[in-house]
Amino acid sequence: MKRNATAIWKGSLKEGAGVLTTQSKTLENTQYSFKSRFEEGVGTNPEELVAAAHSGCFTMQLSAYVTEEGFEIESIETKCIINLVEGTILSSHLTVAAKIAGISNEKFQELVTKAEKNCPISKLLNSEIVSEANLV
Template identity: 80%
Template sequence: MKRHATAVWNGSLKAGTGKLTTQSKALANTQYSFKSRFDEGIGTNPEELVAAAHSGCFSMQLSAFVGEAGFEVESIETECVIELIEGTIKSSKLTVNAKIKEISNEVFQELVTKAEKNCPVSKLLNAEISSTATLV
């Protein structure tokens, strides 16, 4: 499987603007800029998109592992915070709240750690990845 997205940038780093379009068109000419990345501007930014990708990938991977372990997922909500320091993504912090029928916290935490290490986006990132997970 291959997926793609396209970025078009016009102008200088600080004054320029860009548009992002994904294969699915979920993003279609979505604005991004220096201000939306490093200040308060309209549009998205690469770190926000990585956070969305990591939280989505992790949630799906955790759901797969929970199902393989014989439990039923009601819901998994994952927030991801990407930290960019001096031009490098240094960390990805996942905060997970899950409703899973009849699972113990011990088994849940083991599956969270397994998903943290094995979701494809986790494997892609060369950053510290950590998670805090709560059964609700």
């Protein structure tokens, strides 16, 4: 399976702006800019999108592990904070609140750790990056 998204940027870093479109069209010409990334402008930013991807991926992975263990999930809510400092993402912090019938805290923590290590986005955050570029 392959998924894609496209970014189009016009102008300089600080005065320019861009739009993002995802394959599913959930994001379609969604604006982003220097202000939405580093100040308080309208639109999204790459770190917010990484946070959404990591919280969503982790939550699905945790759901799979909890279900495999035979527990019934009422809800799992995960907040992700991406920490960007001086141009480097230093960390992704996941905060989880779950309602799962009959699970012990020990088992829950074990499954959280397993999901944290094995969700595809967790693995991506520590992976090789490949690019190909053409001038048009």
